[in-house]
Amino acid sequence: MRHSLLRLLLSSMILTGCWANVPPSDKPEPTTAPAASPDSSRQTSPDESVSIVITPASPKVDGTITLHEFPEAISLSRQVPGAAVAFTARLARDETVTWRLGTDEDAADGWSVLRPHFPLNEAYVITAEVLGDSGEVLQTVTLDSVVALDRNAPHLFDERSAKAGDVVAGMTITSFSMTPFPDMPLSYAGIVEFAGETTVKATYQHFGAETEFLANAICFHVDPEYETRLPRSLGDERATFFCAKNADAIRAHVGPAGSTGHATVILDHYTFDYRPTETWNRATVVKIDAEPDPNLFDETAVKTSDVVAEWTVTAIEKTGNTYHDFGIIRFSGEARGTGTFYQENAETVCFEPDRSFAVKIPRSLQEPRGTGVCAANSRDVLAKLGNVTNRRGELVISDYRYDKRDSIDSFNLAVFVDYRLLDR
Numbered sequence: 001m002r003h004s005l006l007r008l009l010l011s012s013m014i015l016t017g018c019w020a021n022v023p024p025s026d027k028p029e030p031t032t033a034p035a036a037s038p039d040s041s042r043q044t045s046p047d048e049s050v051s052i053v054i055t056p057a058s059p060k061v062d063g064t065i066t067l068h069e070f071p072e073a074i075s076l077s078r079q080v081p082g083a084a085v086a087f088t089a090r091l092a093r094d095e096t097v098t099w100r101l102g103t104d105e106d107a108a109d110g111w112s113v114l115r116p117h118f119p120l121n122e123a124y125v126i127t128a129e130v131l132g133d134s135g136e137v138l139q140t141v142t143l144d145s146v147v148a149l150d151r152n153a154p155h156l157f158d159e160r161s162a163k164a165g166d167v168v169a170g171m172t173i174t175s176f177s178m179t180p181f182p183d184m185p186l187s188y189a190g191i192v193e194f195a196g197e198t199t200v201k202a203t204y205q206h207f208g209a210e211t212e213f214l215a216n217a218i219c220f221h222v223d224p225e226y227e228t229r230l231p232r233s234l235g236d237e238r239a240t241f242f243c244a245k246n247a248d249a250i251r252a253h254v255g256p257a258g259s260t261g262h263a264t265v266i267l268d269h270y271t272f273d274y275r276p277t278e279t280w281n282r283a284t285v286v287k288i289d290a291e292p293d294p295n296l297f298d299e300t301a302v303k304t305s306d307v308v309a310e311w312t313v314t315a316i317e318k319t320g321n322t323y324h325d326f327g328i329i330r331f332s333g334e335a336r337g338t339g340t341f342y343q344e345n346a347e348t349v350c351f352e353p354d355r356s357f358a359v360k361i362p363r364s365l366q367e368p369r370g371t372g373v374c375a376a377n378s379r380d381v382l383a384k385l386g387n388v389t390n391r392r393g394e395l396v397i398s399d400y401r402y403d404k405r406d407s408i409d410s411f412n413l414a415v416f417v418d419y420r421l422l423d424r
Contacts, residue, residue, distance in 0.1 A: 051077045052128050052143040053112075071147070074101060074126060075112030082130040082138050085111040092123040092146050097185050099124075103131075119186040119235040121158060123148045155228040159188035159235060168231040171196035171270060178233070181276070187235055192272040197286060199266050200226040203355065204290065208257040208366070210323055213278045218254055219243040220265060230281075231272055238274075242281035245269065250285050255292035258365030263290040299326050299364040299404070308362040310335075311400060323366060325406035335360040336396045338422065341388035342372075344411060349381045349388055350374040351395050351416075361414075362402060373397060374411040381416050392422040 055072040074087055087101035101116040118124060126143040155169035159178045166173045171194035178190030202220035209215050222230065222240040230240055244250055254261065267283040295309035306313045311333035319327040337357020344350050350372050353361065358371040375381045376399070382388070397414035404410065 050080050050139075050141060052126055052141050053077050054126065054143060054145075054147060070115055070118060070149075073112050073114045074116050074128075076128060076130075076141065079111060080130055080139065083133045084131045086129045086131060087113050087116065088127050088129070089116075089118065089124040089147070090127070091186075092125050099186055101126075117235075117237055118147075118149050120160070121149055121151050121156075121234050151234060153228060155231055156234055157192070157231060159233050162192070162233075168194070169229055170198060171231055178274070188233065189275045191275070192231070192233075194231055194270040194272065195268070196270075197266055197268045198229045198270075199264065200229050201262070201264050202226070204254060204261055204263050206251070206254045206257055206259045214243070216247065216257070217243045218247045218250060219280070220263070230270060233272070233274060236272075236274055242267075242270070242283050244285045245271075245282050246284050250288050250290075253288050254290045255296070256298075256365060258367070259292050259296060260363075261290055261292040263288050265289075293359045293363070295359050295361060295363050296365055297362055299329065299366050299402075302329065309333075309360055311362050319405050322406065324404070326364075326366070326404045328405070329362075329364075329402040331362055331400040331402070332398075333400065334396065334398045334417070336394070336418075338392070338394050341385070341391045341393050341421070343387075343389050344374055347378060347382075348374050348411065349378045349385075349416075350411065351393070351397075353395075357395075361397070362400060364402060364404070367402075367404060372412065373400070373414050375416040376401070376413045377415055381419060385419065385421060388421070393420060394422060395419045 053073075053075050055074075076085055084103050086103045088098050089101055090098040099119060102113040124147045126147055128141045129137045130139040130141070132138050157166065157168045157173075162168070162173060162176055162178075164173050164176050173192060174195050175191075175193035178188045178192065181187040181189045200220075200222050202222045204218060204220045207214040207217045207219065211217075220242055222242075227240040230242070232240070254263070265285055266287040268286050269284040271282040273279045273281050297306070297308045302308075302313060302316065304313050304316060308331070311331035313329060314332050315328075315330040317328040317330075319325065335357065337353055337360060339351050339353035339357055342350050342352060351374075352370075352372050361371060361373065363371060385391075385393075395416060396418040398417050399415045401413040403412055
């Protein structure tokens with residue numbers, strides 16, 4: 001429903017399950033509860049030994065699961081006969097309000113939902129329903145221990161009770177307009193205006209005029225250690241991201257359209273915008289100290305022998321003259337870094353570099369697709385590493401080829417010289 005460019009910027013307003021097993025963790029041992037007594041009129045040969053397992057994201061306090069953030073995972077202790085399991089939560093103080101946590105259909109070792117979303121600062125009762133092929137309930141399992149969500153950090157505000165004059169993250173609410181989201185219990189949408197300056201560090205992107213929804217915008221992904229300096233609601237799952245209200249005033253400081261970089265930003269008049277449309281948080285940038293990334297080049301002006309981030313342009317093959325159809329630029333050089341392997345298709349292995357690696361790889365100001373690079377020698381990589389989807393790794397690349405042709409499915413390619421997985 002949303003444009004693919006924004007998927008990394010804005011979290012969906014709906015909740016979904018995650019089809020993966022519970023990862024190993026050095027956090028507290030998961031808490032389990034036995035299956036509830038089955039309703040014989042609705043259930044078929046229930047397995048009363050199965051239980052719900054909740055893996056908390058923070059330590060238990062006095063035997064109670066007290067979470068300062070969302071749980072790491074909620075799962076069944078093992079797979080049982082059935083087609084799927086649906087996890088729900090209800091407010092411990094109000095049995096009429098339930099919240100769907102997600103449905104897992106194919107996890108192999110105990111069906112689970114990773115990072116389940118709880119919308120408010122409340123105590124919840126967790127239930128799992130094992131479903132048959134037609135959606136009928138075969139078995140109901142209830143976690144007897146109440147899950148208490150304790151998220152009283154000073155940068156969080158409660159959508160139900162916040163009001164003008166409240167101070168959140170050192171900023172004062174000047175206008176508050178949030179209402180329940182239709183057909184989604186406990187979920188709120190709307191706009192909250194704040195006054196007060198704060199300083200954050202963030203990576204930024206200066207979007208070009210061709211960018212859908214964000215044309216000419218200058219936007220910031222806040223560094224994790226600075227996220228608590230900006231207000232957010234209890235129900236907001238999104239990454240901490242905002243765009244400048246006064247983009248024209250700071251445009252000269254961040255580099256030409258297409259530029260990315262890192263900046264220290266003093267901001268004021270923060271607008272928290274949480275609505276099911278193409279909107280995002282905004283702020284007035286009072287002062288900015290920006291450092292554009294060193295790997296940027298202008299594909300309309302680059303020449304053979306130019307050096308970009310220690311790579312040398314060796315050849316330019318133009319195939320078109322439009323924004324989306326330029327051609328191929330070849331670079332000689334080498335770079336090393338970490339990131340995440342993924343597969344573009346069954347024959348092509350690719351790599352999404354961490355930011356520290358991405359700034360070592362040439363990137364065009366006219367390239368909106370991101371920093372992923374695929375292996376020119378994918379067959380060799382797959383033969384050595386096997387299935388690498390969503391696997392962390394370290395990589396050395398050479399012979400980089402920037403490829404932007406509209407007529408074919410093109411990928412930026414490089415020879416993967418040396419590579420290894422970091423999460424074996």
